Amino acid sequence: MKIAASPTYDSYKDSGVSWLGHVPSTWELTRLGGLFQERKTKVSDKDFEPLSVTKNGIFPQLETAAKTNDGDNRKLVKAGDFVINSRSDRKGSSGLSPLDGSVSLINIVLRPKEILPEFCNHVLKSYAFVEEFYRMGHGIVADLWTTxxxxxxxxxxxxxxxxxxxxxxVFLDEKCLKIDEAVRIKEEQIALLRERRQILIQEAVTRGLNPAAPTKDSGIDWIGQxxxxxxxxxxxxxFREINERSQSGAEELLSVSHTTGVTSRSEKNINMFMAEDYTxxxxxxxxxxxxxxxWAWMGALGVSDLGGIVSPSYGIYRPLETNSFNNRYLEWLLRSNSYVEHYNKMSTGLHSSRLxxxxxxxxxxxxxxxxxxxxxxxVAHIEIVAGKIDAGISTKEEQIAALKEYRTSLINAAVTGKIRVI
Structure with missing residues (x-):
């Protein structure tokens, strides 16, 4: 995966702009406005299917997409148009639409005129162009920036x-397809490794390390043997419940989620469950x-490794006997699948967001x-075996990062003429 080893053009010229740099001498320098026609036709989503503009391209509107009540005030999109979400918080959300439909007014709809659609789909999605696109924009702060x-x-x-x-x-389609497939395979391998890790922990903390050990019925259906x-x-x-309160609110602020357990928050001005005064x-x-x-029903709990403060609505429980539990064992046990399923079953509320x-x-x-x-x-056994699995996951994540970086660099190089494909 060495782009530097790829063929180059015989001669280059200075484009005069940083995002392009030196380009092949035979390539034409022109402004984007001469290559596209902006499509500004207003339509209703009753007549034209609403579309979502994502980093992976254009799709029928996602169920999770934010919807407005102004469905009659949208932009027309025709198949073959290139659509860009102009907001900086949607950076890279763009693509060539395979469908007729409609998008919100925040999007820019371009009809390729003097450029092949399949080429513009790569050049306008390249990292270098995306950065230039947002550099040309305006706004007060990054979150309110638009082009x-x-x-x-x-x-x-x-x-x-x-x-x-x-x-x-064609070159980039073929190369990106192979890279994306390699990434997909490695992501599947990571998912299998994580599943294997979870099963290993689940079995160890709920059944022990000796599969031949005599068993008994726990008397609890969801715990079993x-x-x-x-x-x-x-x-x-x-355990006993702890309801001690901070007098100053100056202690370390802790977060509790289903993915990380109990972790420290580096900043206190994050939008969270309490006002800025943590007293x-x-x-x-x-x-x-x-x-x-x-969110306990999703597994949002853990054993804290440090002291600090959490939301007043959280539950804190301290072992009655000192050294009755290994903290790591206790966390793995309480976050194991059967226990989380029990929290889900026992939690009360009208629906999941209220449990x-x-x-x-x-x-x-x-x-x-x-x-x-x-x-x-x-715990000692799990840390050894899980450590090997974690090392394998880390290696594959590094490989994925390298593949994605190569994909980005390859696209940038091809669409700006740094490498020659014919």
Whole structure:
């Protein structure tokens, strides 16, 4: 994957603009406005299917897309048009539309006129062009930045002959297809490794390390069989609720999610669950179990590794006996699939966005677990085996990053003439 080894053109000229740099001498320098015609026809989404403009291209409107009540005030899109979301917070959301339809007015709709659609689909989605497109925009801050057509039409483009445009498009289509397939395969491998890791942890923390050990019925349907020497106790005999409050709000601010468990937040001015004054937030210390009451049904909980403050609505529980649990074991147990499914079943509310898992539910819940010494053995075993899996995942993530970087560089090089494909 070395772009530098690719063939180049015989001679180059300075384009005079930084995003293009030196381009082949035979390529024509022209302004974008001469290559496209802006389509500004207003239509209704009742007559033309609403479309979503994403980083992966143009699709029928996604169910998750933000919708407005102004469906009669949209822009017409015809198949073959190139559509760009002009907002900086949608950077890179663009593509050649395969469909007739309509988009919100924030989008710029371009009809290719003096440029092949298949070529413009690569050059206008290239990283270098996207950066130039937003550089030409205006606004107060990044989140309120936008680019209008009368601004972008002045962008200098380097245009090869139609035959070269077609060859570059075919070359990039083939190369990107292979790269995307390689990325997809590695992402599937990562998903399988993560699933394997989760199964490993689940089995170890709920069944132990010895598959030949005698088992017993825990007496709890959702826990099932456990090693015969393990204990089964209700939460109220293992933990007490902590409701200590911060006097200053100056302690470390902690976040609790289903993906990361309990983690530190580096900034306190993030939009979250409390006002900027954190006085009255709940205090927790290392070793405390913290439940995100609203999202426990998704597994948003964990055992904190450090002291800090959390939302007053969160649940904090501290083991009654010192050294009764290995913190890592306890977190893995409480975040295992069977336990999370139990939170989901027990949480109360009208629908998923309103479900809550309260203290009395945790105290009524049973836990099946071994001695502290056996917990330590389980944790040591998991860290060794899971560590190998994590290393494999890390390697594949690095490979994916390299492939994506190569894809970006390859497109930039081809559409600006840094490499020759014919």
């Amino acid at each position: 209008r057509y009368d601004e972008m039409r002045a962008i200098i483009m380097a245009l090869p002959s139609p035959d070269e445009q077609r060859a570059i498009a 456990i090693p015969a020497h393990w204990k089964v106790k209700r939460g109220k005999f293992l 009255g937030a709940k205090l927790c210390q290392a070793g405390d179990v913290v439940f995100n009451t609203m 809550r898992f309260y203290a009395h539910m945790f105290f009524d819940m049973y836990l099946g677990f071994p001695s502290k010494a056996e917990q330590d053995e389980i």
